[in-house]
Amino acid sequence: MEKATEAPRRGRPRTAAKPKRDPERTRARILEAATDEFTKHGLGGARVDRIAKRAGTNERMLYYYFVSKEQLFLTVLENVYINLANAEKALELDHLEPVEAVKKLVEFIWNYYIAHPEFISLINSENLHEAKYLKKSRKLAQLVSPVQDNIREILQRGQEAGVFRGGIDPAEVYITLVALNYYYLSNRFTLSTVLARDLMSPVARETHLKHATEVVLNYLLKSRAT
Secondary structure, eight states, rough: OOOOOOOOOOOOOOOOOOOOOOOHHHHHEEEEEEEEHHHHHHHHHHHHHHHHHHTSOOOOHHHHHHHSHHHHHHHHHHHHHHHHHHHHHHHOOOOOOHHHHHHHHHHHHHHHHHHOOHHHHHHHHHHHHTTGGGGTTTTTHHHHHHHHHHHHHHHHHHTTTBBBSSSSOHHHHHHHHHHHHHHHHHHHHHHHHHTTTTSSSSHHHHHHHHHHHHHHHHHHHGGOOO
């Protein structure tokens, strides 16, 4: 005689396990959404509700991680500076001859700005506020560009080799490197209109990189100094 099969136990249906919270992932999504929002609209025009919606969270959770819109803006600023500094640290210019090192440095800054338009937009926005938020940063030491140290070291090697002239201020070289590329890209729309040429065409971009490199080297090289 067959055994009777056991009737299935009846009880409360099993509920699906709640997904575990991932604070780091949530924070990263908020930062990514905020970077895009501040890049497009600046601090004044950015909206927290849009940032939260794009990040797949809510405003309450956003404020839990960042306290205020201004604190979120500062964190975004710190991130873009830290990302730039990390990219600069990977340059490895010390094994190159001074002239080649300068060429690589100019090319790096130019290409980095093109690849990261958010950097220019966010810095423009912070300059409108006279660096009010950046001055509050507790990570300011981490934001200092290692390129300044690279320039100082390259200049020293070039001077010792008799290639570069003396009496050059590394800070001024840094400002020149940044200005030649930053201004071109931050004002590309008005300049393209006024000059009646597409400054972002492949030919124009290649021409500018060559020009910027020659400007810097003409200033540094001993044989070209007047």
